[in-house]
Amino acid sequence: VSLSLPAWFLENDRDQHFLAAVSGGADSVALLHLLHQADFRQITVCHLHHHLRGQEADGDADFVAALAASLGYRWEIGHADIPELMEKNQLSLETAARRARHSFFGECSVRHACPRILLAHHCDDQAETVLWNLIRGSRSESGIRTISRMEVEGFILEFLRPLLGVRRKEIRDFLMTAGLVWREDHSNSEPIAARNRLRHEVLPLLDEIARRETAPLLARAAESAEELREIEQWAVTQANVLDPQGRLHVTALKALPQSLQAACMMDFLKKADIPDLGRPLVLRCLELLHPDGPFVVNLPGGGHLRRRAGRVSISG
Amino acid sequence: VSLSLPAWFLENDRDQHFLAAVSGGADSVALLHLLHQADFRQITVCHLHHHLRGQEADGDADFVAALAASLGYRWEIGHADIPELMEKNQLSLETAARRARHSFFGECSVRHACPRILLAHHCDDQAETVLWNLIRGSRSESGIRTISRMEVEGFILEFLRPLLGVRRKEIRDFLMTAGLVWREDHSNSEPIAARNRLRHEVLPLLDEIARRETAPLLARAAESAEELREIEQWAVTQANVLDPQGRLHVTALKALPQSLQAACMMDFLKKADIPDLGRPLVLRCLELLHPDGPFVVNLPGGGHLRRRAGRVSISG
Numbered sequence: 001v002s003l004s005l006p007a008w009f010l011e012n013d014r015d016q017h018f019l020a021a022v023s024g025g026a027d028s029v030a031l032l033h034l035l036h037q038a039d040f041r042q043i044t045v046c047h048l049h050h051h052l053r054g055q056e057a058d059g060d061a062d063f064v065a066a067l068a069a070s071l072g073y074r075w076e077i078g079h080a081d082i083p084e085l086m087e088k089n090q091l092s093l094e095t096a097a098r099r100a101r102h103s104f105f106g107e108c109s110v111r112h113a114c115p116r117i118l119l120a121h122h123c124d125d126q127a128e129t130v131l132w133n134l135i136r137g138s139r140s141e142s143g144i145r146t147i148s149r150m151e152v153e154g155f156i157l158e159f160l161r162p163l164l165g166v167r168r169k170e171i172r173d174f175l176m177t178a179g180l181v182w183r184e185d186h187s188n189s190e191p192i193a194a195r196n197r198l199r200h201e202v203l204p205l206l207d208e209i210a211r212r213e214t215a216p217l218l219a220r221a222a223e224s225a226e227e228l229r230e231i232e233q234w235a236v237t238q239a240n241v242l243d244p245q246g247r248l249h250v251t252a253l254k255a256l257p258q259s260l261q262a263a264c265m266m267d268f269l270k271k272a273d274i275p276d277l278g279r280p281l282v283l284r285c286l287e288l289l290h291p292d293g294p295f296v297v298n299l300p301g302g303g304h305l306r307r308r309a310g311r312v313s314i315s316g
Numbered sequence: 317v318s319l320s321l322p323a324w325f326l327e328n329d330r331d332q333h334f335l336a337a338v339s340g341g342a343d344s345v346a347l348l349h350l351l352h353q354a355d356f357r358q359i360t361v362c363h364l365h366h367h368l369r370g371q372e373a374d375g376d377a378d379f380v381a382a383l384a385a386s387l388g389y390r391w392e393i394g395h396a397d398i399p400e401l402m403e404k405n406q407l408s409l410e411t412a413a414r415r416a417r418h419s420f421f422g423e424c425s426v427r428h429a430c431p432r433i434l435l436a437h438h439c440d441d442q443a444e445t446v447l448w449n450l451i452r453g454s455r456s457e458s459g460i461r462t463i464s465r466m467e468v469e470g471f472i473l474e475f476l477r478p479l480l481g482v483r484r485k486e487i488r489d490f491l492m493t494a495g496l497v498w499r500e501d502h503s504n505s506e507p508i509a510a511r512n513r514l515r516h517e518v519l520p521l522l523d524e525i526a527r528r529e530t531a532p533l534l535a536r537a538a539e540s541a542e543e544l545r546e547i548e549q550w551a552v553t554q555a556n557v558l559d560p561q562g563r564l565h566v567t568a569l570k571a572l573p574q575s576l577q578a579a580c581m582m583d584f585l586k587k588a589d590i591p592d593l594g595r596p597l598v599l600r601c602l603e604l605l606h607p608d609g610p611f612v613v614n615l616p617g618g619g620h621l622r623r624r625a626g627r628v629s630i631s632g
Contacts, residue, residue, distance in 0.1 A: 130450075135526040137533035197525045202518065209513045210451040217453040224595075227575035228544040234573050235551040257550050259543035279540075 003174040005034050008146075009162040017042040018160075019108050020118040021101075022067070024060040024183035027120035029067065030171045031163055033180055035118070036071045044112055045075040048104045050082045050097060060183050076111075078104040106152035121161045124168040124199070127215035130222045131198045142229075143222025167215065235260055236267045248312040254289055261286055269299075272314050276300040288312055319490040321350050324462075325478040333358040334476075335424050336434040337417075338383070340376040340499035343436035345383065346487045347479055349496055351434070352387045360428055361391040364420045366398045366413060376499050392427075394420040422468035437477045440484040440515070443531035446538045447514045458545075459538025483531065551576055552583045564628035570605055577602055585615070588630050592616040604628055 004010075020035065022028040022045050035043055045068035049061045061077050068075035080100035086093060105117050121144050130143045148159045163171065175182060206214040241252045241264050248268055253261055265282050274281075281300070287293040288307040297305045303314050320326075336351065338344040338361045351359055361384035365377045377393050384391035396416035402409060421433050437460050446459045464475045479487065491498060522530040557568045557580050564584055569577055581598050590597075597616070603609040604623040613621045619630050 131522075134446075134534060134537055135522050135530045137536060194525050197521075202521060202525070205518060205521065206447075206451050209510050209518070214451045218450060220453060221450055225541075225544075227578070228541075228548060230573050230575040231551050231579060232544060232547050234576055235547050235554070238551070238554055257546050259546040260550055262543065263547060 003030070003034065003166065003170055005038050005162045006165060009160070010038060012040075014039050015042055016040070016116070017044070017112065017114045018116045018118050019044050019046050019105070019112065019114055020073075021046050021048075021105065021120070022064050023047065024064045024067075025120075026175055026182045027122055027163065027168075027171055029180065029182040030175055031118060031120040032067065032071065032073075033175075033178070034162075036073075043071075043073045044108065044114070045073050046078070046105065046108045046117075047075065048078045048080055048101055050080055050100070052082050063183050076108050078107070080104065102150070102152050102157075105157055106155055109152075109157055110155055115156055115158050117157055117159050119159055119161050120163050122163045122166045122168055122171060123219045124203070124215050126164055126222055127203060127218035128195055128198050130218040131202060132195055142225060143219065145226060164219070167213075232263050236263050239264055242268075243311060245311075246313075250289055250307065250310045250312060253312075258286075261289070269305075272303075274299050274301060274303070274314075285312075319346070319350065319482065319486055321354050321478045322481060325476070326354060328356075330355050331358055332356075332432070333360070333428065333430045334432045334434050335360050335362050335421070335428065335430055336389075337362050337364075337421065337436070338380050339363065340380045340383075341436075342491055342498045343438055343479065343484075343487055345496065345498040346491055347434060347436040348383065348387065348389075349491075349494070350478075352389075359387075359389045360424065360430070361389050362394070362421065362424045362433075363391065364394045364396055364417055366396055366416070368398050379499050392424050394423070396420065418466065418468050418473075421473055422471055425468075425473055426471055431472055431474045433473055433475050435475055435477050436479050438479045438482045438484055438487060439535045440519070440531050442480055442538055443519060443534035444511055444514050446534040447518060448511055458541060459535065461542060481535070483529075548579050552579050555580055558584075559627060561627075562629075566605055566623065566626045566628060569628075574602075577605070585621075588619075590615050590617060590619065590630075601628075 018035075018040065020028070020032055020043050022032055024047065032043070032045065045064060047061055047064040049057055051057065065075050065077060080097075080103075082093065082096050082100060085091060085096040085100060089096070091099070109115055109117065126143050133142050144161060144164065146161050146164050150157050150159065174180075203215060210217075239252070239256055239260060241249050241256070243249045248264070253264060256264065262279075262282050265285050266277065269277055269282070269285065285297050285305050288295070288297060288305060289312075293307075295307050299305055299314065303316055305312060306315050334351075334356065336344070336348055336359050338348055340363065348359070348361065361380060363377055363380040365373055367373065381391050381393060396413075396419075398409065398412050398416060401407060401412040401416060405412070407415070425431055425433065442459050449458050460477065460480065462477050462480050466473050466475065490496075519531060526533075555568070555572055555576060557565050557572070559565045564580070569580060572580065578595075578598050581601050582593065585593055585598070585601065601613050601621050604611070604613060604621060605628075609623075611623050615621055615630065619632055622629060622631050
């Protein structure tokens with residue numbers, strides 16, 4: 001069983017420095033071995049101890065440190081008291097764990113002056129996420145991106161997911177065939193009951209109904225949704241509906257198809273940091289364009305969107 | 317329980333002529349009553365007898381004719397020998413029935429000089445279709461469109477689906493509360509086992525996992541996918557990568573984001589009626605843009621896509 005990193009990732013210089021997020025579970029352990037096999041030399045292994053499962057979690061941290069050492073990589077073990085974070089900020093386990101991870105990655109990134117963080121998400125995670133976002137009413141089949149960027153405390157982190165095209169089973173097979181060991185994934189602090197049910201009940205049911213493996217199909221749908229969003233962004237820029245003062249030009253906006261009007265309005269509001277943006281708000285704002293529509297729309301956060309002399313802008 | 321046609325549809329003139337496809341099942345019967353309640357006067361009820369279920373299907377046709385007459389509407393009962401069509405053209409039941417319906421709608425449309433055909437698809441059909449397309453590997457969450465157009469024998473038919481935002485249950489409740497009768501839906505000739513399983517197994521499971529009704533969420537995802545496709549079409553037109561001779565201009569194409577390059581290439585091939593279009597072919601064709609890429613790509617159907625002097629065009 002052979003498994004390798006994808007071509008786009010292998011184009012990187014072998015001395016390029018990366019942080020690798022390693023929980024000790026099968027996926028991240030496989031990622032680390034693949035990096036080593038491909039001769040990447042500058043890897044810093046980052047493991048966050050969540051302080052959720054006592055000795056078992058201590059074991060995970062020890063395992064990750066030993067694995068990093070055996071491959072000749074540096075490591076960072078971070079600590080987060082998730083129960084305290086949940087209690088203090090009234091957060092769900094999922095949210096608290098995510099925040100703690102991001103803040104840990106941010107620290108590692110600053111300390112090592114390295115914005116590139118490798119994550120071990122794979123194709124089945126992607127399929128699960130597509131379903132998860134669908135049933136939460138996301139705007140479109142959004143999935144996990146191969147490369148995403150995020151600002152954490154003024155620092156731009158770049159997350160790269162080289163295994164996003166690989167099936168969970170391929171990862172397990174690779175590890176088993178190579179005789180590599182990992183820690184069974186109790187370390188996964190996200191996945192709440194709902195996601196587990198999507199994985200263990202819905203995806204197998206879909207496979208059975210379609211009589212084929214549907215995870216790659218869902219992953220491909222996420223990929224094309226991502227492409228459509230890229231095109232949308234290009235279209236918003238190209239549409240060029242702002243006047244030199246940065247106000248929306250009503251005539252220019254009205255010349256566009258409705259879907260693009262909505263995209264431009266969404267982009268405008270987003271750039272103005274309007275909170276709680278959603279489709280209903282965008283549709284209300286677009287009513288300003290109609291001659292017999294309103295002149296003012298109240299925005300969440302206290303501001304107003306106003307039409308005046310053929311321009312739409314935000315006022316306090 | 318009140319149910320009404322959506323605002324966009326009610327904007328139509330009450331004397332506008334529509335054909336209404338009525339199987340006799342709950343959905344199309346409800347649509348017909350709603351049209352009548354809203355005072356639409358020029359409705360021609362179209363029912364296709366599939367000759368699949370003997371006397372029961374005869375009963376459907378009689379029921380539909382009687383219903384149309386009771387509402388003061390004209391009707392057309394068409395006949396299609398589906399088993400023969402399947403046998404003769406080696407078609408699946410689904411494909412044969414769809415072709416027969418389209419050809420019947422085409423005939424009715426020509427005979428009545430009316431391109432507008434009302435269909436009774438609802439929100440749950442939409443949700444099912446989104447899942448169905450997802451597990452068949454469709455490009456993106458594509459669903460049923462509120463309005464779609466199709467050419468049948470040189471005639472453009474316009475399909476309108478006024479109930480697409482309504483839940484199946486709302487339709488049943490409306491009929492029952494109003495004491496209206498319908499024929500139980502054995503008349504539905506499409507839905508093969510797989511779609512039924514999506515409806516009866518997958519959707520309820522998703523509802524249970526999400527702890528809310530997911531059909532409207534899936535329908536909304538289809539709606540935003542449709543909007544993204546409209547934006548994509550705008551972007552392709554706006555990108556304007558054709559030279560005056562209708563060839564692809566390499567430099568113009570390369571200046572676009574990759575996702576839009578692919579969309580422009582797909583559009584170019586589609587307009588040239590290249591068969592079996594798909595993402596792999598489009599990606600192969602895009603290799604022509606690279607300085608060290610190939611000069612010619614073979615197209616399905618025997619043609620070739622060629623790069624020459626900074627232009628890409630199709631030759632026989």
